[in-house]
Each structure stands twice: as structure tokens, then as C-alpha cells.
Amino acid sequence: MKKISESTIRRLSKYYRSLEQLIERNTDTVSSDQLAEMDGITSAQVRKDLSFFGTFGKRGLGYNTKALKEQLGEILGLDKRWRVAIVGAGNIGRALVNYGEFKKQGFNVCLIMDSDHSKVGEKILDLEVKSTDDLSELVQAENIDIAIIAIPSDAAQRVSDELMDAGIRAILNFAPISIKSRPNVMVKNENTAIEIEALSYFLSKR
Numbered sequence: 001m002k003k004i005s006e007s008t009i010r011r012l013s014k015y016y017r018s019l020e021q022l023i024e025r026n027t028d029t030v031s032s033d034q035l036a037e038m039d040g041i042t043s044a045q046v047r048k049d050l051s052f053f054g055t056f057g058k059r060g061l062g063y064n065t066k067a068l069k070e071q072l073g074e075i076l077g078l079d080k081r082w083r084v085a086i087v088g089a090g091n092i093g094r095a096l097v098n099y100g101e102f103k104k105q106g107f108n109v110c111l112i113m114d115s116d117h118s119k120v121g122e123k124i125l126d127l128e129v130k131s132t133d134d135l136s137e138l139v140q141a142e143n144i145d146i147a148i149i150a151i152p153s154d155a156a157q158r159v160s161d162e163l164m165d166a167g168i169r170a171i172l173n174f175a176p177i178s179i180k181s182r183p184n185v186m187v188k189n190e191n192t193a194i195e196i197e198a199l200s201y202f203l204s205k206r
Contacts, residue, residue: 011041012049014039015046016078023066029063030062032047035063056071079106082107084102084111084144084148086109086147088151093148097125097127109127111127112124113130113131135162136162140166145168146168147171148173148174149174149179152175153175156177160179168185171188172188176192176193
């Protein structure tokens, strides 16, 4: 399997969302120029990204929006159903449970855990908060594919290690610290502080 860069995968996700918008507007076809304009890149980049995965559309006719969206969904694994666990029942964890786009895109949040025993037993939508004391057993019993961490930084690495020990191979980390991964495990660190500091830098240099 050829190695595809992370930046390419990110752009595929953007194309997927742009196609959703076009379909909502009843647009049947789209050119690489139009997709490029919507996503702020060049048409050559769009064609190059798609070429990694085969031949799409017809020269001079563009791409069928519904067909391309379906093909990109398959490439991104959105044609599958993924079972998701959230560790941390604070504000971020609760917001993620309530985020309706997850289920729409095939990510089924079926487990939420917390180390705070005062939160254990609470209901968030139809999920009951479970204790991280039973993390390994719960993750395996629920056949979890993806774990999302929304906990303080001092516990993030330890909990990630427990998740990896339990067989988790995909982790999205919202804790304000970078998690050390292992071979064959994908960890995505989403640090809001770093992103807003980049905006601060941009504004301060204007």
C-alpha cells in the first residue's frame, strides 16, 4: 500500500465536505477548479490528491458530486461504522457525546468513562458514565475502535497507555499535552492552545 501523506488525507476530508455542500445545493457535477476554489488550493493539487486513489470523473466533464462523495467516503472509511469511547465526562467530553455529526459520519459513541466517582452513573444522552477503573474491560467488552481523550494533562499519557494495552489503535487526544504513541497506533493531538497561539502570532506580526 502506497504511503499517503497526512496533508493529503486532510484535503480529502475537505473535498468530502465541499461535495456535501454542493449536493445540498443540487449541484450534479463539479470541476477540479471549482473544488480547488472552495478549499483554497490549486486545481492541480486536487487532481494530484485524487490520482493517488485511481481515476475519477471524465476530462472536460468534471466529477459527479454524489459518486465522488461516495468514493471519498470509502477511502476515508466513512462507509464503515466505528465504535468510539470517550474518556473524560467534563465539558469537552459531554460536548462530544452531544455532537450529532459523529453518528452521521459513522462514528458511534457507545462508551464514556471518567475517574471522578461523583460523575460515574450520570446519564449523558443515553449513555451512563462508567468508571475508568474498569477501562480495559469496558473497552474490550464494547469492541471499541477509537478512543477520544478529554482529561487533564497529568493523566493523559497513563490513560493512553492503558487504552493501547487494551488494544486501541486510534486515539484522538484533547488533553493539552502530546501523547507518545506506539508502532501501529495512530494518535492525533488536538491542542487548542497551540492553534490559538498561532493566531496570536499572526495578529501580533501584522
